[in-house]
Amino acid sequence: VKIDGRDVRDLNIGWLRDHIGVVGQEPVLFATTIAENVRHGFPQSTTEDIERAVKSANAYDFINKLPKKYETLVGERGTQLSGGQKQRIAIARALVRNPKILLLDEATSALDTESESIVQAALDKVSLLSTLAISSLVFSQQMDIDDFGATSKPVKPQSLERQFSALSSTSIASEEAVTAFGRTASFKQSINNANMRKDSIEEKEKSNPSQTRLMKMTAPEWPYILTGCISSLLMGLSIPVFAIIFGEILQTLSNPDLDEVRKESTFYSLLFLAMGGASGIASFLQSFMFGIAGERLTLRIRKLCFTTMLKMDIGWFDSTKNNTGALCARLSSDAASVQGATGSRMSNLFQAFSTLVAGLTISFYYNWKLGLVLLCFVPLVLLATYFESRMISGQLLSEKSAGEEATKIAIEAIENIRTVASLHAENTFYSNYLKELTGPHKSSRKRSHLRGLTFGFSQSLPSFAYAAAMYYGGILISEQSLEYGDLFKVLEAVILGTAIVGQAVAFAPDYQKAKLSAVRIFKLLDTPTKIDSFSKSGLKVSPSAAGAVEFRSAEFSYPTRPEIKVLRNLNLEVEPGVTVALVGSSGCGKSTCIQLLERFYDCCKGSVMLDTTDVKELNVAALRSHIGIVSQEPVLFSYSIRENICYGDNCREVTMDEIISAARKANIHEFIKSLPAGYETSIGDRGSQLSGGQKQRVAIARALVRNPKLLLLDEATSALDAESEKIVQEALDKAREGRTCIIIAHRLSTIQNADQIFVIHHGRVVEKGKHSELLTKRGLYYKLHTAQVEKTD
Structure with a gap:
């Protein structure tokens, strides 16, 4: 592939992509503001540049109607915007860099006629300065008009070869410096938003989880935990027992009778062996039992969390704090960390308690005076433990929040790597990822000094205790009020006991992390949902349901934008078994009607x-089981084609004959047969191994295999070529027989035969009737139809 006679393999990749604007068939937006999404196209762009690009893409009006305008968050993959709005933002992102080469892959497929004509005019103007490549056909807009392809008449641009010659000597370092300069301004707002979210999360997560509730969660594993606790108590006694044996053997070695020394040494050596064997068994049971209990608890928590996520209403996922990175963290790290507040914590507590109680008992039994001296060091160890825990708690909280934000950025970049690469935004995402980690890293480095001093102090206490005990013990021995062997019994029992407490400080991070994870887990599990798809309550839809649909004075605003009314007193009635079409400009509420009908x-x-x-x-599940839907941007799963079609009906075992029949109706069977693995072909993440039209046809087959009472088609044929569209449309015409069908389409040619057409404008029905009746009224529908005919001509 050559540009101005030069092989693209000889060009710097970043420089090449900087001069190419791409608008794909399924536009990908990032989970930031509208302004930042447009600025991704050119990091150095000013506010004026962004507004100019937005106006060219016909997105200016709808953006300025939003409360936060350009600072409106679009959600993950732009879920807060309609398909047409997303596509216009993507077009603006491509235009803002004023590219020399503009690549449009079905760039206007999601736009209504009015927007498409305006955007197309803007693209025509841009084509005067760019080489314009369009990888699509112009679809016929009327049934009696032949399909014909589009040609472009680009004006020869300024030679890219001359520009390459001038820029090829530019170093990578200077390019990164320019990117960093643009990035500083570009992500200022999104960083502030992230910090605000962190502050809010911190305030809510400072409370401690209910220890009683944690214990209840571990109740099914009580036999394992009980065995582990007994083993921990026995392990705790090993240190005091060691101290007694050690003191006795030292007392024996001081005996001048060598035969007695040999006899006693053999006896105590055997006791050491027995103690070692018992400690080994107790340690094994302690680790093994708590390990089993912990893993079972982790598995159960992950099941509960994932089930809770799946049953949440769609509005919950629209919230910025419930992004993919945060939710994945709940399932992975948080679920695994909770056991640190239950099993492992109990193990440490029981062992430390047993050691300290036995050690202090021994010290007061053999010499209460020396025991009181050593007891003075125990509060110091506990105080050091307390401060260590406080510091670790705050540090882990900030690290966790930053980790979620960084994970979110990484997931978003990797999932949308094609878009990131086409925008040459790798350095931007890399730097933004580092920014989320830099703050906590600096804070951690500052705290590590204080944490080291605290930990060092707690670990040095045993040596201080030895010094004090040896000095005072020597005085007691000289006064003959203390035996030589008893001194070491008291020393080892108490000092090693305090060392165990000091070592517990080292496990404090696990406990603090577990507490924070438990707070987040409980908060997720306690979150109520208005629309529970797992609930058994509610009326069941009768198998003989007619499929009549009616919207009665419906008003609706999305939870994340309650100020904006999408539907305004919408009244719409669909009789059973008929085909109804919804038309109107992008963002007027067509797709919202479908989402309300499905109870999203x-x-x-x-x-x-x-x-x-x-x-x-x-009942939510029963309602959705009778609805088949094909959306504008079909989502497929990373399994085989057969499994994706089977997902259309999970209530039964779908036969291969039914799968093939549905695929034939969707005009995808012949293509699948041509693949080496046929229906067992893996389609990759989100169906990335298929083209847009192929994905849409698999989605249509998935909807048809359910044999639904209600068929919802939201731009179901927008990604198909003219020939496939005609065949699929015939199949859909047959599929509509005997069931209620609601169609959303910008191409009026696909809905001319609908039994009734509703024209929606600003969230309410302004016209209704058949195709011919609406043309006679010469209203909004007539204007849309006329515009499409003129465009086709």
């Missing part, structure tokens, strides 16, 4: 009815 959200006011029953009264 509930109306703020009014109601959505299915066969005269409010969907709020229906």
Whole structure:
């Protein structure tokens, strides 16, 4: 592949991509503000540059209607915006860099007719300065018009070869410096937002978890925990027993009778062997039993957390704090850390308690005076332990928050690596990732000095205790009030006991981390959901349901943007077994109607009815089992094609004949047969091994295999070429027979045969009727139809 006669393999990759603008068929936006998403196209762009690009992409009006305008967070992968709005932001992101080469892969497929015409005009202007490559066909907009392809007439741009010659000597270091300069301003707002979220999280997570609740969670493992606790008590006694034997053997060695020394030494050596064997068994049972209990607890917590996440309503996932990185952290690290506040903590507590009690008992038994001297050191160890725990708690909290933010950035960059590469934004994401880790790293380095002093002090206490005990013990021996062997019994019992407490400080990070993880886990498990897909409550949808749908004075605002009304007193009625089409500009509320019908959200006011029953009264799982949906941006799973189609109906075993039948109807069977592995072909993450049209057809087959009462098509054929669209449309026409079908489409040619068409504008129905009736009214539908005919001509 050559540009201006030069092989692209000879060009600097970053420089090459800086001069190319790409708008893909399925635009990917990042979980930051609208302004930052546009600025990703050119990090050095000013506010004026962003506004100019946004106006060219016809996104200016809808952005300025948002409360925070350009500072509005778009959510992960742009979930807070409609398909058309996302595509316009992506177009603006490509235009802001004023590229020499503009690549458009179905760039306007998600736009309504009005927006498409305006954006296309803007792209035509840009094409005067760019080499414009369009990898798509112009679809026929009327059934009686032939398909015909589009050609571009680019004006020859300024030679890229001359530009390359001038820039090829630029060092990578200077390029990174420029990127860093732009990045400082670019991510200032998003960093502030992240810090605000961290502060909020810290305030809520400072409380301690209920120890009683933690114990209840471990109740199923009580036999293992009980055995582990007994073993821990026995392990705790090993140090005091060692002290007694050690003192006795030292007393024996001071005996002038050599035969007695030999006899006693043999006896105490055997006691050491027995103690070693008993300690080994107790240590094994301690670790093994608590290990089993901990792993079972981790497995159970992960199940509970994942189940809780799956049953949450969609609005919960829209929240910025419930991003992918944070939720994955709950399942991975938090679930595994909780056992540190239960099993392992109990093990350490029982062992330390047993050691200290036995040690102090021995010291007071053999010589209470020396015991009191050594007892003075115990509070110092406990005080050092307390301060160590406090410091670790605050440090772990900040590290955890930063780790979640950094994980979120990493996941987002890796999942969307093609978009990151096309924007040449690798350094931007890398630097942003480091920024999230730099603050906690610096804080950790500062605290490590104080933490080291505290830990060092606690570890030095045994030596101080030895010094004091040896000095005072020598006085007691000289006064003949203390035996030589008893001195070492008291010393070893108490000092080694305090050493055990000092070592417990080393395990404090695990306990503090476990407490914070438990707080987050309990907070997740206690989060209520309005729409529980796992709930058994609610009315069941009858197998003989007619499929009538009605929106009664429906009003709706998304939870993250409650100020903006998407639906405003919407009234819409769909009779059973008919096909209804919803048309209107991007963002008018068409897709929102489908989401309300599926109970992804509930109306703020009014109601959505299915066969005269409010969907709020229906069982969520039963409701959704009777609905088949094909969305504008189909999501496939990283399994085989067969498994993806089977996901259409998980209530039964779908036969291969049904899978093939559904694939034939979706015009994907022949393509699947041509693959080496056929239906067992793995499609990769999010279906990345398939083209957009192939993914959409697999999604259509997935919907048809369910044989739903209600078929929802949200731009279901937008990614298909003209020939495939015609065949799939015929299949969908057959699939619609006998069931209620709601279609959303920008291409009026796909809905001309609908039984009724509803024109939605600003969240309410402004026109309704059949295709011919609406044309006669010469209203908004007529304007949309005329614009499409003129565009096709």
